[in-house]
Amino acid sequence: MTEPGAFVRRVIVTRVLENYIGGAWVRSSGSTLLDVKNPATGEVLAQVPLSTAGDVDAAVKAARAAFPGWRATPAVARARYLFKLRELLDAHREEIAAICTSEHGKTLSESRNDFGRGIENVEHAAGIPSLLMGQSLEDVAHGIDCQAIRQPLGVFAAVTPFNFPPMVPLWFLPYAIATGNTFVLKPSEQVPLTQRRIFELIHTLDLPAGVLNLVNGGKDVVNGLSTHPDVAGISFVGSSSVAHHVYKTGAEHGKRVQALGGAKNFIIVLPDADRERAIANVAESIYGCSGQRCLAGSIVVGVGEAYEWVREALHAAAKNIVLGDGSKPGVTMGPVVSAAAKDRILSMIEKGLQEGAKLTLDGRGATVEGCPGGNWLGPSIFEEVTPDMTIATEEIFGPVACLMRAANLDEAIALANRSRYGNAASVYTTSGKAARQFHNQIEAGMVGVNIGVAAPMAFFPFGGQKASLYGDLKAHGSAGVDFYTERKIVITRWF
Template sequence: MRVLENFVGGAWSRASGATHLEVKNPATGESLAEVPLSTAADVDAAVKAAQAAFPGWSATPPVQRARYLFKLREIFDAHRDEIAAICTAEHGKTLAEARNDFGRGIENVEHAAGIPALLMGQGLEDVASRIDCHTIRQPLGVFAAITPFNFPPMVPLWFLPYAIATGNTFVLKPSEQVPLSQQRIFELIEQVGLPPGVVNLVHGGRDVVNAFCAHRDIAGVSFVGSSAVARHVYRSAAEAGKRVQALGGAKNFLVVMPDAERRMTVANVAESIYGCSGQRCLAGSVVVCVGDTYEAVRDGLVRHAKGIVLGDGSKPGVTMGPVISAAHRDRVLSYINQGVAEGATLLLDGRDARVDGYPDGNWVGPTVFDDVRPGMVIATEEIFGPVACLMRANDLDEAIAIANRSEYGNAASIYTSSGRAAREFQHRVGAGMVGVNIGVAAPMAFFPFGGQKGSFFGDLKAHGPTAIDFYTERKIVITRWF
């Protein structure tokens, strides 16, 4: 069995930890590799390599740093299908979803390649008589990122390109459940010829996370995952004096108004809920039908869900893959059981899903709950699976109130033909990312990504202009010449 290695100081090396975890294909149960659980000593070695590389890398002109990213973008583009296939094997999502996953990551490399313009400061002549003032941005040192299982190629690229483009050095811990795509991506990064230590990869679990948060030579930490862990990372890293951006969980509400275009709305709602098997932080979860839309949306959603083809995401015609692991499958199934116990009506039951020829797959079929009420566990907690909850509202005010009761605030969407309703919704709903007739409100790389309330801990969100703020310190220079 292949044992994955860390990438430290420009070279591959075995982790010092003796414990390994098995990486499995969630559709077939096939063992793909073993990932080591690195130790604090492994983290320290990576940080020292990054720290040693920082003086020379930070002194490299931004235009030269950008050229590495231009080259990286071309290498990534040439390997899109390869990375997508690896992603599907380790995660289970369909090949189309995996291509989009990596494609969104590449867009961040493209955006970060514009760093000479993005790093520019501001200036004003004669702030007082014969005194000028200007600002410059400077890198801080070593940054670390901890990324989740649900978008293996993409999410690390929310951070790595911006960190190194701004002149910092970087250490990544990918999810131990899906380390293979990042292993291959770092092999491709090797081809770019970055100075040793500029980028580093450390495999592992909880011990690596805690080592990142505590290490005195790490300037900042980025995290994406559950809200419970996001809160822990935020508190522990902030107590150690670090910058932190910690993106947490979600419970996303999709509000359907009576004037929504029905056919396109139902199809888009279904894709939001069931795409990537519901394992994305922007997935729709609760569909709030306003007025007389309920029956039409309910029947249309059930019809779309029944048409989903469950199976191995690498096979043609499959439109939904497995969930990531047997443990996660059991977690999703426990929520479905909870919904039944709470009195919600199960219109479509995915608990007994099977796929011929794949007895070891982590299957959960598309599920639809009717008669869901505020306060139910399935209406309040993040399920992170292919489960739709249908609720009623008399008007837009009630629908917004239902969404705003949630402890989460990652994303929310409205389907309507009314500009007034859309404007009211985007102004009042308590979510960081808002969709209007779009069920997955995913910003492009040149806009910020992040939620509100219990979905985000920190001040500066991922990618876009806020990434430049996160990875740099503004210095103000006030000048007078005699």
């Protein structure tokens, strides 16, 4: 068995990454290069180009040229490519998890879970012959039959975030090609190495050239994909401000758009909750992946007498977190992804102090021995947080918890529903009545009952409400199949 972390050395080579277009690796025409750094050590792993509109056009043209032949490929044959991809990815789990940790900073355990969720989407999409089935009814009128069939639309694109390098692209890629479309991926320029390796594996599948393409870059690539006349639809995951931009721009250019945005996830703890299990779960929700996930808990509301024991237990759990290089054994929280991310989180902490919140656990001075170049932030906890504060309304996206009080469940739900976001929310209780009220009244797309990270499995849709989702269709599951297909109604009469 391969030792954990053994593959990290593989990516410690400074090189300029290439795009994957038309079945081949090609150099970007962009002249600007960004360093890809290990956030725990500051070491430069590679350089990623900021590709141009010309690179986007080349990728879209390759995808467009491949579409007729790929669309005509039977669904069962397309599914067999996904069976092969699933086996390839599974065989390289440890390697890709280690690459993820090296460029993102999360622990190896978190990287394995990240990648595992991605593989589950490949598994689910491999069932496309069943998922694509339509509906039919004979004799809708005398001698007239009607059927609804699903058809692919053409070229689709996805713009994915830094926080889940292996997983989020696999929310989209398998469903897009399984349904008969062709695809262009723009991974985050902060963490491009994981997808580089995945596409190296994809290359060995001998897919028809142009079915899958990858273009590295920044906002110019995002705008190029959002406006290109031959792109039928685009998926996005990231901040709400950029999600709104992609949604608006793509829609104005006649595209289907699913744009998953930011979050301000509330966790409500009732007095009757299982204390030990609840706090362990809440702490992992807040501090897992250094708080850099869209389903992370952000605001913990202690209801009634629960507040005091939640406060005490959460402080104890946070102090037991082991900060360090995610590739090392025993580490339970890694660095944040970049110096810029650290500065942004620090500014949010400072804003909380200025607005009157009390920082009862301060992680700003955290260091890790032997890693002076890391982007270190320890767990932090704010108390005396009020609903109008910036830290109570805006996404922090870091290892910072905000504690609030509520007299009862009604008040707690009202606090959560004030948020302009509606990605996820959780409640901890042993009362079925309270749980039912919570999931009935809470304004969030994904709801946890005694679950701190309410992440749906691949066969259910993923997505929020309000400013957490721009568009009508969510990611993966049945929603993914709906997004990538057009329903056509055929009404038939034979004389």
